[in-house]
Amino acid sequence: MPESDEEWRELLTDEEYRILREKGTEPRFSSELIDYDGEGTFTCAGCGAELFDSGTKFGSNTGWPSFYDAKEGAVEFERDTSHGMVRTEVLCATCGGHLGHVFEDGPDPTGKRFCINGAALDVEE
Numbered sequence: 001m002p003e004s005d006e007e008w009r010e011l012l013t014d015e016e017y018r019i020l021r022e023k024g025t026e027p028r029f030s031s032e033l034i035d036y037d038g039e040g041t042f043t044c045a046g047c048g049a050e051l052f053d054s055g056t057k058f059g060s061n062t063g064w065p066s067f068y069d070a071k072e073g074a075v076e077f078e079r080d081t082s083h084g085m086v087r088t089e090v091l092c093a094t095c096g097g098h099l100g101h102v103f104e105d106g107p108d109p110t111g112k113r114f115c116i117n118g119a120a121l122d123v124e125e
């Protein structure tokens with residue numbers, strides 16, 4: 001696991017670094033993972049930790065990969081008041097990387113909508 005900012009820069013692509021380490025957001029509908037409907041586990045693009053099961057992925061039509069649940073203990077939450085909004089930020093519990101946000105308008109069974117940057121994810125089939 002990288003320990004310094006310099007090491008993260010070497011490990012990640014520019015886009016991954018901007019999102020995971022600088023809390024950036026990828027453009028809507030830019031991720032190939034939005035339409036991914038295969039079986040697998042979505043992992044952190046930064047550290048490889050398992051974050052989401054493909055079974056919890058759903059089509060939200062928001063422009064970002066969306067899930068109704070995360071794997072137990074895989075993510076952490078932080079209150080985010082940037083951009084004049086009050087949101088709940090979702091971070092990788094292992095490396096602290098920024099993944100996206102979670103909203104309360106998701107489908108059953110959780111009612112949650114994890115809105116996640118595809119660039120912050122890899123998929124293992």
Ligand SMILES: [Zn+2]
Nearest residue numbers: 044047092095
């Ligand atoms: Zn991570």
